[in-house]
Amino acid sequence: MHKANLDWGNLSFGYMKTNCHLEYYFKDGKWSEAKVVKDDILHLHMSSTCLHYGQEAFEGMKAFTHKDGKVTVFRADENARRMVKSAEKILMQPFPEAMFLDAVKQIVKLNKEYIPPYGKGASLYIRPLLIGVSGILGVRPSDDYLFVIFVSPVGPYFKEGLKPIDLYVEEEMKRAVPGGTGDAKVGGNYAASLRVSKKVKDLGYKEVLYLDAAHNRYLDESGPANFFGITKDKKYVTPKSESILPSITNKSLMTLAKEELGMAVEQRPVDVNEIFDFAEAGCCGTAAVITPVRSITYRDKKAIYTGDETGPVCSALYKKLTAIQLGDEEDKYGWNMEIPL
Ligand code: PLP
Numbered sequence: 001m002h003k004a005n006l007d008w009g010n011l012s013f014g015y016m017k018t019n020c021h022l023e024y025y026f027k028d029g030k031w032s033e034a035k036v037v038k039d040d041i042l043h044l045h046m047s048s049t050c051l052h053y054g055q056e057a058f059e060g061m062k063a064f065t066h067k068d069g070k071v072t073v074f075r076a077d078e079n080a081r082r083m084v085k086s087a088e089k090i091l092m093q094p095f096p097e098a099m100f101l102d103a104v105k106q107i108v109k110l111n112k113e114y115i116p117p118y119g120k121g122a123s124l125y126i127r128p129l130l131i132g133v134s135g136i137l138g139v140r141p142s143d144d145y146l147f148v149i150f151v152s153p154v155g156p157y158f159k160e161g162l163k164p165i166d167l168y169v170e171e172e173m174k175r176a177v178p179g180g181t182g183d184a185k186v187g188g189n190y191a192a193s194l195r196v197s198k199k200v201k202d203l204g205y206k207e208v209l210y211l212d213a214a215h216n217r218y219l220d221e222s223g224p225a226n227f228f229g230i231t232k233d234k235k236y237v238t239p240k241s242e243s244i245l246p247s248i249t250n251k252s253l254m255t256l257a258k259e260e261l262g263m264a265v266e267q268r269p270v271d272v273n274e275i276f277d278f279a280e281a282g283c284c285g286t287a288a289v290i291t292p293v294r295s296i297t298y299r300d301k302k303a304i305y306t307g308d309e310t311g312p313v314c315s316a317l318y319k320k321l322t323a324i325q326l327g328d329e330e331d332k333y334g335w336n337m338e339i340p341l
């Protein structure tokens with residue numbers, strides 16, 4: 001297959017213009033067919049609800065090339081379902097799941113020369129976006145919506161790749177509250193996270209580890225990823241909280257930890273002081289994959305897990321997950337959706 005002339009092994013996580021994106025409009029009670037658009041600038045009403053009142057939801061998935069050239073997208077059905085939930089949470093018109101999956105197949109195919117080859121540590125990131133586009137001034141849900149889907153070839157989200165990172169437990173600033181929108185993938189959560197992420201980066205840490213807003217005591221999640229700890233007796237422990245995004249990567253890791261590595265899995269409120277008892281810790285997400293944690297700083301104490309090497313459980317989980325995504329291991333859970341090219 002003809003491929004774009006890119007330095008596949010050195011891609012960062014960023015936007016790159018590709019052949020085209022797809023646009024679908026919801027107007028007069030129904031969704032349009034896909035429109036293939038080459039220009040990457042959207043034409044929007046300046047009073048659109050997405051611009052003023054944050055009616056915006058997005059998703060993130062990855063397409064991978066297998067050794068035999070087959071291309072698959074990881075658990076896209078879960079992203080389709082989550083995007084419906086996100087839309088419902090902020091009273092947007094949901095984009096139907098079947099149309100979502102079809103859009104994923106089409107956009108990958110239309111940009112197939114941008115799918116990184118096997119073995120380069122890279123993938124094609126797929127970004128669906130749903131926005132309210134009615135030009136109304138009052139605070140109410142939009143009547144009309146635009147669903148956009150585009151792709152970008154990407155490398156690791158953290159430039160360290162599988163190298164461990166340092167986290168900082170933030171006590172003052174919050175991205176989400178119980179009863180709010182933290183469990184939906186909506187833009188407002190990310191707007192609220194920007195100043196937090198600047199603060200922790202200015203302090204010399206790679207990412208934040210949020211505490212729950214109600215008690216300031218239980219772990220929530222990291223900036224762009226869920227969090228898990230591995231106990232000394234090898235349990236996989238991950239926070240249960242209504243203000244974190246239900247991560248599809250985390251859900252997959254819980255399955256792999258239990259079924260493949262024979263570990264006990266606990267999804268429950270995790271007291272911040274438990275960080276001092278973990279043997280390993282990690283951040284997980286589509287972009288972050290598994291990013292091992294080297295240390296967590298909480299107040300004047302630091303929990304240190306590793307040096308520059310990845311712990312054995314994080315390594316084993318990373319190997320299992322990526323082997324399934326890349327087709328090196330049997331997809332026995334049916335997680336890969338093949339893209340007919
Ligand atoms: N939490 C947040 C805030 C995220 O932005 C993401 C990224 O999608 C995740 C967790 C991980 O979710 P997933 O594994 O579904 O990509």
Ligand code: COI
Binds near residue numbers: 061224287
């Ligand atoms: C993802 O992992 O897909 C994300 O959306 C995280 C971040 C880039 C927002």
